Amino acid sequence: MTVVSNPAAVYTTTAMPNRRLGEFLLAIILITALAGSLYTPHDPLALDYESRLLPPSSAHLMGTDQFGRDVLSRTMAAAGTSVIVSFFSVLVAVSFGLLLGSIAGYAGGWTDRLVGLFLDAFMAFPGILLALGIMTIIGPHMYGIVLALGFAYMPNVARIVRSTVLSIREKEYVEASKALGNSEAFTVVRHVIPQCISPLTVIATAIFGGAVLSESALSFLGLGVPPPHPTWGGMLADARQYMSIAPWLSIFPGVAITIALLGVNLFGDALRDRFDPRLAR
Amino acid sequence: MSNQDKPLLDVRDLTVAFGAGESESQPVRSVSLSLGRSEVLGVVGESGSGKTMISKSIMRLLPSGGRIASGSVWLDGTDLTTLDAESIRRVRGARIGMIFQEPMMSLNPAMRIGEQMVEAFVADRRLTPAQRQTAMLEMLERVRMPDPDACLRAYPHEFSGGMRQRIMLATALLMRPELLIADEPTTALDVLIQKDVLDLMIELVRDLGTSVMLISHDLGLVARYADRVCVMCDGKVVETGDVATILSSPSEQYTKELLQSLPARDRGRQSTDEIDTNKPVMKVIDLHVEFGRRRLLPWLKSRIVRAVDGVDFSLRRGETLAVVGESGSGKTTLGRALLRLVETTAGSVEFDGDEISSRSARQLRNLRSRMQIVYQDPFSSLDPRMRVEQIVAEGLRLSSLTGADRANRVRETLHDVGLSPEMARRYPHELSGGQRQRVSIARAIAMRPDVIVTDEAVSALDVTVQARVLTLLQTLQERYGFSYLFITHDIGVVDQVADRVLVMYRGRVVESGNKAEVLDTPRHPYTCRLLEAVPRLEKTTDGGFRHSNMRFDPPPPPDGYLHDENFLDINANAGVLVHVTETHQVAYTEAGERAASLG
Numbered sequence: 001m002t003v004v005s006n007p008a009a010v011y012t013t014t015a016m017p018n019r020r021l022g023e024f025l026l027a028i029i030l031i032t033a034l035a036g037s038l039y040t041p042h043d044p045l046a047l048d049y050e051s052r053l054l055p056p057s058s059a060h061l062m063g064t065d066q067f068g069r070d071v072l073s074r075t076m077a078a079a080g081t082s083v084i085v086s087f088f089s090v091l092v093a094v095s096f097g098l099l100l101g102s103i104a105g106y107a108g109g110w111t112d113r114l115v116g117l118f119l120d121a122f123m124a125f126p127g128i129l130l131a132l133g134i135m136t137i138i139g140p141h142m143y144g145i146v147l148a149l150g151f152a153y154m155p156n157v158a159r160i161v162r163s164t165v166l167s168i169r170e171k172e173y174v175e176a177s178k179a180l181g182n183s184e185a186f187t188v189v190r191h192v193i194p195q196c197i198s199p200l201t202v203i204a205t206a207i208f209g210g211a212v213l214s215e216s217a218l219s220f221l222g223l224g225v226p227p228p229h230p231t232w233g234g235m236l237a238d239a240r241q242y243m244s245i246a247p248w249l250s251i252f253p254g255v256a257i258t259i260a261l262l263g264v265n266l267f268g269d270a271l272r273d274r275f276d277p278r279l280a281r
Numbered sequence: 282m283s284n285q286d287k288p289l290l291d292v293r294d295l296t297v298a299f300g301a302g303e304s305e306s307q308p309v310r311s312v313s314l315s316l317g318r319s320e321v322l323g324v325v326g327e328s329g330s331g332k333t334m335i336s337k338s339i340m341r342l343l344p345s346g347g348r349i350a351s352g353s354v355w356l357d358g359t360d361l362t363t364l365d366a367e368s369i370r371r372v373r374g375a376r377i378g379m380i381f382q383e384p385m386m387s388l389n390p391a392m393r394i395g396e397q398m399v400e401a402f403v404a405d406r407r408l409t410p411a412q413r414q415t416a417m418l419e420m421l422e423r424v425r426m427p428d429p430d431a432c433l434r435a436y437p438h439e440f441s442g443g444m445r446q447r448i449m450l451a452t453a454l455l456m457r458p459e460l461l462i463a464d465e466p467t468t469a470l471d472v473l474i475q476k477d478v479l480d481l482m483i484e485l486v487r488d489l490g491t492s493v494m495l496i497s498h499d500l501g502l503v504a505r506y507a508d509r510v511c512v513m514c515d516g517k518v519v520e521t522g523d524v525a526t527i528l529s530s531p532s533e534q535y536t537k538e539l540l541q542s543l544p545a546r547d548r549g550r551q552s553t554d555e556i557d558t559n560k561p562v563m564k565v566i567d568l569h570v571e572f573g574r575r576r577l578l579p580w581l582k583s584r585i586v587r588a589v590d591g592v593d594f595s596l597r598r599g600e601t602l603a604v605v606g607e608s609g610s611g612k613t614t615l616g617r618a619l620l621r622l623v624e625t626t627a628g629s630v631e632f633d634g635d636e637i638s639s640r641s642a643r644q645l646r647n648l649r650s651r652m653q654i655v656y657q658d659p660f661s662s663l664d665p666r667m668r669v670e671q672i673v674a675e676g677l678r679l680s681s682l683t684g685a686d687r688a689n690r691v692r693e694t695l696h697d698v699g700l701s702p703e704m705a706r707r708y709p710h711e712l713s714g715g716q717r718q719r720v721s722i723a724r725a726i727a728m729r730p731d732v733i734v735t736d737e738a739v740s741a742l743d744v745t746v747q748a749r750v751l752t753l754l755q756t757l758q759e760r761y762g763f764s765y766l767f768i769t770h771d772i773g774v775v776d777q778v779a780d781r782v783l784v785m786y787r788g789r790v791v792e793s794g795n796k797a798e799v800l801d802t803p804r805h806p807y808t809c810r811l812l813e814a815v816p817r818l819e820k821t822t823d824g825g826f827r828h829s830n831m832r833f834d835p836p837p838p839p840d841g842y843l844h845d846e847n848f849l850d851i852n853a854n855a856g857v858l859v860h861v862t863e864t865h866q867v868a869y870t871e872a873g874e875r876a877a878s879l880g
Contacts, residue, residue, distance in 0.1 A: 172662035176724065179620055180676040181649030194666050 092150025097157025
């Protein structure tokens with residue numbers, strides 16, 4: 001095997017299809033989300049008691065749920081909600097985490113301790129519990145979820161950024177930047193933060209996946225996107241009761257979540273490799 | 282028996298290969314060498330020459346993916362390449378001992394020394410635990426560990442690098458192997474400790490009759506300790522022979538090049554006359570830098586480390602002032618303090634007539650472009666996410682140059698440091714160590730500073746690359762008139778580039794003066810020991826080299842002073858710097874009241 005001695009070979013033989021697959025799956029989700037907001041075969045909210053719990057057929061490709069709503073339409077409509085909620089949750093988590101983490105890591109001393117204390121307090125709660133608390137205060141609303149999930153995941157990001165910054169700060173090129181006359185803020189933005197991209201892409205994709213699941217858990221508790229608006233998690237939660245008689249109710253949103261997570265994770269790996277000039281070819 | 286005449290180790294036509302087919306690489310190509318009983322063979326080569334791979338294939342410890350493609354390794358009549366896994370395990374440790382470069386990493390920090398040493402007996406079940414204990418104690422005594430009993434119970438972090446390497450040596454020799462492979466055993470150690478460890482090692486192996494394969498990049502070191510030397514380049518043996526023969530009359534071109542690359546005194550350099558002695562560009566008066574260690578508990582006294590402890594010197598325009606010392610002597614801190622990259626505790630730094638030690642960060646920023654620094658490690662001193670041109674242009678951001686002028690300056694600077702224009706678009710990881718160091722230099726000189734601090738700037742480079750970078754630094758100095766503060770531990774480099782020399786020990790200057798004064802007539806006992814410890818090659822009149830074993834005895838101190846023998850004691854009072862000539866200063870201890878009255 002040539003693989004052992006040549007890292008480039010590993011990259012081309014294994015990483016490329018992963019990237020392709022990730023891009024493909026992600027494209028499916030995004031197109032579904034976009035399409036779902038423009039057109040669905042049936043109204044995702046329309047009740048039809050005549051056709052409750054129908055198995056997949058030509059009229060309802062993914063069957064219907066306990067209220068006779070078309071599962072395909074609901075899955076498509078839910079894609080938009082899930083993607084938007086997860087995306088903005090990640091954005092909130094990463095931007096605040098990056099800010100707090102880099103300040104703590106670079107300044108050190110008392111600043112670091114204070115920020116660390118704050119983060120520890122945040123982390124002491126399980127993420128979902130924290131989100132629950134925030135949601136109870138804000139009330140069930142889509143942007144409430146974004147904030148709740150964003151802040152619930154923020155400490156993880158801040159931790160990772162802080163530890164990366166701590167090691168980068170001691171590098172000689174950071175001191176060299178100061179020796180060239182650059183200000184501290186410029187040095188951090190130019191030389192320190194870019195080094196966090198690799199770990200950040202990894203954690204961001206993990207958070208994205210977590211957010212899809214947490215959003216569904218919140219929806220299940222009635223604190224997520226308010227019903228009747230469909231979300232994958234909400235659909236999955238509803239489907240639990242009918243698992244034995246109508247498995248399609250859980251299969252299709254479940255498959256959607258799987259595709260989204262797999263796509264995002266594979267794409268995240270590819271992104272990380274791309275952003276690192278040492279690995280790029 | 283003719284057994285005694287036959288070589289102990291006979292490597293025949295050895296080829297080591299990685300990969301297969303098109304991507305196959307051969308770090309070792311048809312190497313043959315032999316090592317007699319009780320002989321010390323030096324294997325010399327630059328990084329990538331395959332010298333370490335040879336030792337690894339002898340031990341059959343090649344990294345995964347590597348294999349012995351052809352050839353054989355005979356140890357006393359057995360071909361090691363044909364042994365099965367079980368039999369080779371019985372050879373390792375018992376018949377071939379090995380010591381590595383990094384004493385910090387080759388000992389397990391979580392295990393007591395005794396527990397690790399006893400592992401050496403794994404292959405030998407004949408001894409009882411008590412006998413093992415005795416053997417370990419005896420060996421530790423032989424490597425002159427102060428308290429062998431306590432040593433067995435201690436953890437590795439309790440010992441300094443030199444002591445750890447002696448423990449490694451004791452462990453490797455515990456089974457009385459016939460062959461000891463020492464792979465760059467002292468490269469990570471300071472020069473005085475290096476001499477200690479190697480002197481001890483050679484004494485010990487002579488005593489035990491062990492053969493040694495001493496792998497090193499340092500030709501001077503090998504010349505001091507080896508009987509024969511084998512020069513390697515690109516996976517091949519270039520030349521093998523007696524040390525003296527190879528040094529005095531090398532037959533191969535590469536060996537000659539290697540010898541010529543060794544830093545040696547440049548007798549042509551007579552720059553002291555040209556330097557304007559009245560106008561120092563930088564003047565340092567009684568500089569102190571202290572680092573406070575974090576207190577364990579709030580009411581405990583905080584421990585203070587005096588990294589720089591009252592240093593005075595001045596740096597003149599266009600001169601090279603070398604700062605020499607061991608690790609921990611404060612030379613790096615001194616360089617950083619000059620640039621205010623660390624805060625000074627007391628004393629003043631004058632730059633071009635301006636006092637800068639009290640400047641605010643903002644005021645200082647304008648001065649930054651006039652003082653620059655080049656770091657030791659070309660791997661960590663360049664931002665891996667920036668292209669070469671961006672790195673070089675970075676300092677120009679704050680200058681008054683327009684965009685087009687900046688681009689021109691970057692091109693010109695890259696040309697100055699001998700990098701081709703295509704390199705501008707590359708990332709640091711695509712460059713070799715030497716090229717990276719050139720980028721580092723380019724970044725420092727892009728703004729045409731007055732002063733450049735080079736902090737061990739050539740220490741991480743191979744000798745031939747080092748020689749080229751040193752020449753480059755000298756050329757640039759002639760062209761632009763930079764002053765260099767040249768921080769290094771390498772006396773050879775000092776000999777080549779310096780105008781004046783400052784010897785530091787524990788944050789204090791123990792001796793300073795013109796290069797010839799300090800290096801040829803050292804007066805401080807520490808300088809003398811330092812110069813003796815450095816393995817040096819000397820050019821002979823017929824163009825060859827020979828190893829010179831220099832002895833320096835410090836001449837008697839001037840009236841009223843005593844030799845500063847207590848310089849080793851960190852708590853002792855600093856000696857007084859006394860002018861022995863107009864330019865040569867040496868630290869002495871004042872001889873009581875009499876000295877004070879005499880002045």
